[in-house]
Amino acid sequence: xxxxxxxxxxGDDVNTDxxxxxxxxxxxxxxxxxxxxxxxxxxxxxxxxxxxxDFIVAGRNFGCGSSREQAPxxxxxxxxxxxxxxxxxxxxxxxxxxxxxxxxxxDTDQIDPGDELVVDLSSGVITNKTKGITIxxxxxxxxxxxILNDGGLVAHFRKYGGFNxx
Amino acid sequence: MGQTIIExxxxxxxxxxxxANDIVVARVDFIMGQDGTSPLAIRAFEEMGxxxxxxxxxxxxxxxxxxxxxxxGVSALHQLxxxxxxxxxxxxxxxGEGVCHQVVPESGRVGPGTLVIGADSHTxxxxxxxxxxxxxxxxxxxxxxxxxxxxxxxxxxxxxxxxGTLPRGVYAKDLILHLIGDVTADGATYxxxxxxxxxxxxxxxxxxxxxxxxxxxxxxxxxxxxxxEKTFAWLAxxxxxxxxxxxxxxxxxxxxxxxxxxxNLEPQVARPHRVDNVCPVAEVAGTPIQQAVIGxxxxxxxxxxRIAAQxxxxxxxxxxxxxxVAPASRRIYLQAMREGIIQTLVESGAAVVTPGCxxxxxxxxxxxSDGENVISTAxxxxxxxxxxxxxxxxxxxPATVAASALxxxxxxxxxxxx
Numbered sequence: 001x002x003x004x005x006x007x008x009x010x011g012d013d014v015n016t017d018x019x020x021x022x023x024x025x026x027x028x029x030x031x032x033x034x035x036x037x038x039x040x041x042x043x044x045x046x047x048x049x050x051x052x053x054d055f056i057v058a059g060r061n062f063g064c065g066s067s068r069e070q071a072p073x074x075x076x077x078x079x080x081x082x083x084x085x086x087x088x089x090x091x092x093x094x095x096x097x098x099x100x101x102x103x104x105x106x107d108t109d110q111i112d113p114g115d116e117l118v119v120d121l122s123s124g125v126i127t128n129k130t131k132g133i134t135i136x137x138x139x140x141x142x143x144x145x146x147i148l149n150d151g152g153l154v155a156h157f158r159k160y161g162g163f164n165x166x
Numbered sequence: 167m168g169q170t171i172i173e174x175x176x177x178x179x180x181x182x183x184x185x186a187n188d189i190v191v192a193r194v195d196f197i198m199g200q201d202g203t204s205p206l207a208i209r210a211f212e213e214m215g216x217x218x219x220x221x222x223x224x225x226x227x228x229x230x231x232x233x234x235x236x237x238x239g240v241s242a243l244h245q246l247x248x249x250x251x252x253x254x255x256x257x258x259x260x261x262g263e264g265v266c267h268q269v270v271p272e273s274g275r276v277g278p279g280t281l282v283i284g285a286d287s288h289t290x291x292x293x294x295x296x297x298x299x300x301x302x303x304x305x306x307x308x309x310x311x312x313x314x315x316x317x318x319x320x321x322x323x324x325x326x327x328x329x330g331t332l333p334r335g336v337y338a339k340d341l342i343l344h345l346i347g348d349v350t351a352d353g354a355t356y357x358x359x360x361x362x363x364x365x366x367x368x369x370x371x372x373x374x375x376x377x378x379x380x381x382x383x384x385x386x387x388x389x390x391x392x393x394x395e396k397t398f399a400w401l402a403x404x405x406x407x408x409x410x411x412x413x414x415x416x417x418x419x420x421x422x423x424x425x426x427x428x429x430n431l432e433p434q435v436a437r438p439h440r441v442d443n444v445c446p447v448a449e450v451a452g453t454p455i456q457q458a459v460i461g462x463x464x465x466x467x468x469x470x471x472r473i474a475a476q477x478x479x480x481x482x483x484x485x486x487x488x489x490x491v492a493p494a495s496r497r498i499y500l501q502a503m504r505e506g507i508i509q510t511l512v513e514s515g516a517a518v519v520t521p522g523c524x525x526x527x528x529x530x531x532x533x534x535s536d537g538e539n540v541i542s543t544a545x546x547x548x549x550x551x552x553x554x555x556x557x558x559x560x561x562x563x564p565a566t567v568a569a570s571a572l573x574x575x576x577x578x579x580x581x582x583x584x
Contacts, residue, residue: 013352015546015548017528017546017549017550017551018548018549021555022231022527022528022529022553023528023529023533023550023553025202026201026202026231026243027237027243029205029206029209029243040555041549041550042549060352061352061355061385064351064352065287065546066202067203067284067285067286067287067289067301067303068202068203069206069303069304073206087352087355089352090355090356090385090387091287091301091303091382094303094306095303095304095306098305098306099305141189141319143189143319152305153210153214153305153306153308153309154213154214154305154308157214157215157216157309157312157313158213158214158215161215162315163191163309163313163315163317165189165191165317
């Protein structure tokens with residue numbers, strides 16, 4: 001799958017409270033409503049800067065903190081097509097796959113704010129069109145590829161009625 | 167080949183000899199969801215085509231994060247949880263019963279060798295009981311409700327060996343803040359933290375829960391300890407169930423081992439806005455504070471309230487400070503009443519709120535104002551964590567928080583323990 005858009009850059013240790021603050025997530029299951037507040041405490045205007053398909057690009061340990069699945073869902077509903085980071089916190093990474101938000105581990109130092117990127121999820125190659133370079137992504141574990149290919153864990157369960165990861 | 171604690175627990179629950187980096191599908195002994203995560207899990211459960219919960223007896227829902235409800239949006243989600251729990255025969259801990267990470271251990275369902283998942287990142291707390299317990303999201307929770315299983319990548323283990331005895335005025339919270347400050351917020355990402363050494367053995371169970379609780383703040387999947395007579399004495403208060411303790415093999419393989427001597431450790435403080443931004447209290451002593459919080463799943467236990475009461479007894483908190491206390495469970499609240507601790511705290515000026523998460527997660531019970539400094543016994547000081555991104559949160563032990571509430575500025579608690 002080819003994803004295309006502009007990079008919005010953040011630093012290291014972007015935690016789940018920054019992605020979606022607790023004060024919103026306890027109120028509603030309307031992810032469209034939550035999406036309006038995505039990254040609000042880091043950049044109050046962030047939601048309005050997003051064009052459909054854009055990327056969040058960050059440093060180390062993206063998604064550290066809480067287990068709230070509202071975090072990947074808010075990003076997805078804000079029309080971000082994937083998150084690229086040097087590394088991801090474990091629970092967020094898993095939640096992203098389960099809910100069908102692509103997460104890509106790669107060297108994000110080669111991406112600046114506003115760079116135009118093309119991300120090929122199947123080959124794991126990121127093309128930075130602005131800089132004219134390609135960046136290799138760390139491949140996902142096979143079990144996660146299987147769940148992503150099924151369309152997330154909900155679809156996987158619908159298909160098999162339980163885990164079928166072999 | 168030797169195994170670590172987590173490799174042994176994942177082996178016994180998956181029916182295969184499991185080692186770090188293997189992928190296993192394992193049987194889950196207990197499943198927990200709280201009010202921030204269960205509503206989405208209920209939705210995922212329905213979307214997955216779930217009709218019944220595989221074993222309702224192994225599941226608990228806890229309404230603790232935003233309890234009692236501060237608004238109608240939250241009320242609707244609580245109602246959804248209550249209805250689902252009733253329909254499926256799941257036990258529900260309603261408002262006032264306490265924080266999930268206290269009421270689940272008190273249920274007697276979690277102990278040495280068990281495998282627990284909870285839709286809350288601090289589910290790693292039960293590692294203090296020699297269980298493998300870990301935080302998951304709502305969709306994983308839903309999958310486990312339907313199947314009674316979950317898939318795991320077996321983590322590598324990071325062993326922390328803690329020698330010596332904590333000095334007077336220095337507590338489990340200071341030790342775990344020190345470890346996190348040392349290895350940083352992603353120092354143990356994807357790993358199981360195994361805590362060992364006489365400094366851990368010397369801790370009370372309440373202290374051990376504090377250490378295991380914060381494993382996630384270094385990125386760990388679990389925070390594990392061996393079981394000993396203290397573990398079994400603690401469990402005996404709540405259950406007659408027999409648990410089999412799990413110890414690591416002498417030749418178990420560790421990804422990293424770090425040794426510490428805690429004998430000269432000072433009280434520690436995590437400065438805003440990062441849990442690993444840790445320093446000895448002296449470096450921030452004198453910083454004015456407007457709100458102090460004692461409670462949460464990290465430090466709302468009886469020992470914590472006793473320590474705070476010891477410092478606050480016969481004194482009044484500073485006139486510029488609000489002190490909020492949230493006991494971790496109803497049982498703890500009642501015991502603290504019987505011991506006179508609650509009276510001491512209230513007489514000192516504390517506002518005691520419903521057992522539960524208190525103001526930690528920023529939905530209610532004490533949202534700070536712009537520019538205010540808060541000192542809290544919680545586990546996170548992220549910007550905006552308590553509901554206002556223009557406030558500053560410092561993390562410390564109950565003793566440091568109590569001492570700071572008295573003086574109105576961050577204070578070394580040893581000044582009040584002489």
